[in-house]
Amino acid sequence: MKKLKFIGNPLLQSREKINMSSDKKWLTLKTTEDNEEFVVEESVAIMSNVIKNMVEDGCASSVIPVPRVKGNAMGKIIEFCKKHTEESDEKVLKEFDAEFLNLGPDALYDLMVSANFLEIKVLLDSVTTKVADMIKGKSSEEIRNILKIENDLSAEEIEESRRENCWTRQE
Amino acid sequence: MNNLSFTSSSELRFSFSSEERVLDDEDLLALIFLRVPWKKLMTLKCVSKQWLCFITSSRFRKLLPPLRASGLYIHRLFKLGRPDRLYLIGLDNPQTNRRIFTSPHHSFVPPKFRILHSCNGLLLCAHNTNFRYNYYRNCCVWNPSTKQLDNISQHPPGTRVSHIGLAFNPLKSLHYKVIAFVSEHGFKNVGFIYIYSSVTSTWRFSVQSFNPAPHLNFTDGVYWNGRVHWLSELQDVNSVPKSDASECLCFNVDEERFETFPRPPIAVKATPRKCLYFGESEGHLHVIEVFPSTTSLKVYEMKSDYSGWFVKYKIPLAPISEVFPETTQHKTCLPGKNNFAVTVHSLIRRESFQEDPLLVLEIPGKLIRYNIVDRSTKVILDFGADFDRKKIDYWEFGMLKVSQHIASL
Numbered sequence: 001m002k003k004l005k006f007i008g009n010p011l012l013q014s015r016e017k018i019n020m021s022s023d024k025k026w027l028t029l030k031t032t033e034d035n036e037e038f039v040v041e042e043s044v045a046i047m048s049n050v051i052k053n054m055v056e057d058g059c060a061s062s063v064i065p066v067p068r069v070k071g072n073a074m075g076k077i078i079e080f081c082k083k084h085t086e087e088s089d090e091k092v093l094k095e096f097d098a099e100f101l102n103l104g105p106d107a108l109y110d111l112m113v114s115a116n117f118l119e120i121k122v123l124l125d126s127v128t129t130k131v132a133d134m135i136k137g138k139s140s141e142e143i144r145n146i147l148k149i150e151n152d153l154s155a156e157e158i159e160e161s162r163r164e165n166c167w168t169r170q171e
Numbered sequence: 172m173n174n175l176s177f178t179s180s181s182e183l184r185f186s187f188s189s190e191e192r193v194l195d196d197e198d199l200l201a202l203i204f205l206r207v208p209w210k211k212l213m214t215l216k217c218v219s220k221q222w223l224c225f226i227t228s229s230r231f232r233k234l235l236p237p238l239r240a241s242g243l244y245i246h247r248l249f250k251l252g253r254p255d256r257l258y259l260i261g262l263d264n265p266q267t268n269r270r271i272f273t274s275p276h277h278s279f280v281p282p283k284f285r286i287l288h289s290c291n292g293l294l295l296c297a298h299n300t301n302f303r304y305n306y307y308r309n310c311c312v313w314n315p316s317t318k319q320l321d322n323i324s325q326h327p328p329g330t331r332v333s334h335i336g337l338a339f340n341p342l343k344s345l346h347y348k349v350i351a352f353v354s355e356h357g358f359k360n361v362g363f364i365y366i367y368s369s370v371t372s373t374w375r376f377s378v379q380s381f382n383p384a385p386h387l388n389f390t391d392g393v394y395w396n397g398r399v400h401w402l403s404e405l406q407d408v409n410s411v412p413k414s415d416a417s418e419c420l421c422f423n424v425d426e427e428r429f430e431t432f433p434r435p436p437i438a439v440k441a442t443p444r445k446c447l448y449f450g451e452s453e454g455h456l457h458v459i460e461v462f463p464s465t466t467s468l469k470v471y472e473m474k475s476d477y478s479g480w481f482v483k484y485k486i487p488l489a490p491i492s493e494v495f496p497e498t499t500q501h502k503t504c505l506p507g508k509n510n511f512a513v514t515v516h517s518l519i520r521r522e523s524f525q526e527d528p529l530l531v532l533e534i535p536g537k538l539i540r541y542n543i544v545d546r547s548t549k550v551i552l553d554f555g556a557d558f559d560r561k562k563i564d565y566w567e568f569g570m571l572k573v574s575q576h577i578a579s580l
Contacts, residue, residue, distance in 0.1 A: 113199065116199055128199070128203045128206060132206035132207050133206075135215070136207055136211055138214075139214060140215070140217035143214070143215070144218055144219070149218060149219050149222075150219065151218075151219065152220045153219060153220055153223065157220075
């Protein structure tokens, strides 16, 4: 069994040594924005519906170009998919996800956009739930601070939206 | 790669091209917002223009789950029309989930009130008024979920308010309207529609009714499909031309005009009838008639394109009488005949929540809930717990008013 070094993804390299056995299929994903390459097991890569469709349609030959996803986001996504293909214990996965998603809003946003683009339902659900939890109990001011959103509503607009929604006003 | 469209995991379609970047953000926002409790969505509206725009868009509203009737408001009226206590009882756990409003000093319940009409979670109440006549001077609109009370300080002009009711669909808009049909003194069949809008907080004249046939009277209106529907009962089949007989009146609230809809297969007025239920649940319009000789209830539902009515359920009453024998011992049950003393108060569908439809029935001394699919019953309210047999056999029907309690999520 050969042990190969993979260029471009320090994450995978430092984590473990990958065994190249003949009955496992491997794919190379290349992020076109920053030209990073990731070699991934097919079983892990097809957690993305987009990649799955490409594989099934026979278009996944040598290198799959992935636009719009940056290298570091890709690395994290692969880490997530790997864990979820290997582990079946719900509890372990839950703990992993909580730890994994302990990121700032920018990183979460990148992850969310990428997961959406690549159609990885499990990841998208986890990230959107995490973001929802983050904003659930906060005031609008706090939300703006956390997510770094500019306040472009005038005082009148805020007042009007409050008046309009007297029926679902918070107690 | 740029112009391929991908389906997102939540079945929202959008394509990834650079021009439509804004759209993708909104789809992702939708995924997040749908995981936030509905009440908290109002905070989110104050975050930024984009968020405000999106949350109020009909595109987002369509993604919100439908409203669920979780309980019932039950009023027991006394002879003079003065209501007794108001109960709010959960449909799922009636024994444990109940509340009684008796004190007039409850902070959010107006004193001496009475529920006139309910619509998708809002209740139109009258208080401090002369209950004997249809003279609703002091109305208010009450949202029990948010405990919001809106007094309608004015009242529609004219003296005889034949019908007053709410038009409210929170999935379309957070504003409500109150529709009043006011007849002119002395002219029973010519009337005017007045609309009160929560936006302007005033009444305004809308349309004058065309001359309806003499037998038309407005019972409770049901708001469904953007229109208020009234069932009119024919005096007898032969008294009107065929064309009038086949149609009932409804009022299109948004376009402010009268329209007609097919009459359901109900009997003429003279037929001795126990009850006529006309109501709405989760986007379905139902009619149920109960006669003294009824042995199974036929539930008619209106087709969504208004082309006609069809029988949705046929519910035999015998299984209910096996659990509740008092339904066959009531004074109105003729000996030797298969009569059941049952009236219908509500039909709650619940299919959108993958649950069984429920019928809310009044039987002597009790209000029960009947599961149409598995035929199980549950007592919602037992009035006659302390009654002796005779009192139950002489139970007076028609003294209860039941409205659906639809909680905001």
